Amino acid sequence: MLTLPPEIIHHVLSFLSPDSSLAPYARVNKQWQMLVEKITFSSLHLIPARLPDLLRFVSASSRRRSYVRKIELLAILPEYSIPARGGVETADEQRRNDESFTRAIHSLLDILSSWPDNCHLTLRIFARSPSDLNGEPDMAKRKKRLLYKRRGNDLLDLRYHHSYLRLSALEHTLPSVRAIVHLVVIGDISYSDYRRIAPAAVSGIISCLPRLRTVNGVLCDNERNMMERRSLRDEFGISLTQWPASIQHLHLKYRGDPPANENRPPPRLSEKGTDALCLALNHLSQQLVTVELKDITIGTELFWPSDAALVSPPRWPHLTHFTVVYGSATTCGQWLFDRDPRSKVKNYEHERPYEDLAEDWPDPRVPAEQDYPVDLFRTKPAPVLSELYRSAGLAAQQMPLLQQMVLVAQVRASRLECPETTAVPQAEHWFRYLRTSNLAQWVGFSEFHPTEEVLDTWRDVGKSHGLEQMKFENMGFVxxxxxxxxxxxDIDFLDEYKTEENGYTLWDEA
Structure with missing residues (x-):
């Protein structure tokens, strides 16, 4: 056995079921032990109770430390009683959750602070209480809780829907960790089974990672209490100044839905051109190589601050890829889309008045007034959308290495009619700039015509990138x-959809 090549042993181990423990095979001999440990220690899944084992069995061994590539930390929050499931979290419960979350983060970082630079770790962080529905391992008990929800005795995730985990006073003593180069934080129940984490708390963690290169965050901007939402956004924007200069890549989902009743005005999160988060992201992006923002509410200042022409203009010397999936309303409370004539007008005759709904249902189950009744019809680009495209073009002129910019609107219309085609209507609106193809392309369900000012701005992008002539495409599809x-x-995938059946239209000739 001692003379078997490592490749053969790895091949043998690969035949084992993914659910099988490799630990028994480490006892074959020293060679097998080292190879098994290299696999088993490469990815560690930890809860706070297991951190002493990390310190004893891994941190104390330079060989085992060198095997570790990824650490996942599930911060365990305090349990709560069965009667407590029927009510929202109290301020005292939130405080205890914050303390547990902070202790878990602090304990892990304290252990990792002694690890050398050459470890190159990926750290994933999420949090949950064993009393949460998805913290219950027994599926029969989960089903029973879902039944109680229908009876109104269990709020499930609505219990902590407005709770955000924050770093307690210990945040000022979080140790610096040089071994972590990639960070993933899952902090929004909309995308996962885990608790919401305040974005500023994530920044507090990031500030302690001086060699961090990649940030991948799933966070929440969907708070329906507007005062709380503004506070969370502003705190996040301010906290971005703590991020180290080592960061090169940002992938952020930051869901902030506009009103689900699109007859209502969007919330005004800031005055036009002054959104603290957009301005902070603009500044941060100037050090980055790739940016991907999804489900985010933005204003033009994300790309080009209103005072940029008066001061030294921003510049992105390293940026190669810029992707933004943005909501259909701006931070200053403007809809970016209007009603398309092909959208049916909703009949409200049979809808219950909001006041009756709020009176009959427990508070946590009542939707926000801006979301009732659901009426999604906005697909036709409003004139204000051209401001966004112009600001993006001005920024692109200051991105000498830019290869690709993609801007995708979250168009949510669900009541569309197109009798002239057999295709099922699907609302889309997106733009992409591809440097290698000399192409700026708009694609959408509803008619859109970029202004001449927008086209001139993007012609200047081509010139700044050394392109002889920019090609413009502006197409519509049902x-x-x-x-x-x-x-x-991929510039060719649309070719198969350019058919009458799919409602293909060329809005503008090149």
């Missing part, structure tokens, strides 16, 4: 697949 499920750089 039905075409979302760009989000495609390779953004």
């Amino acid at each position: 039905s075409c697949p979302s760009l989000l499920i495609r390779d953004y750089g």
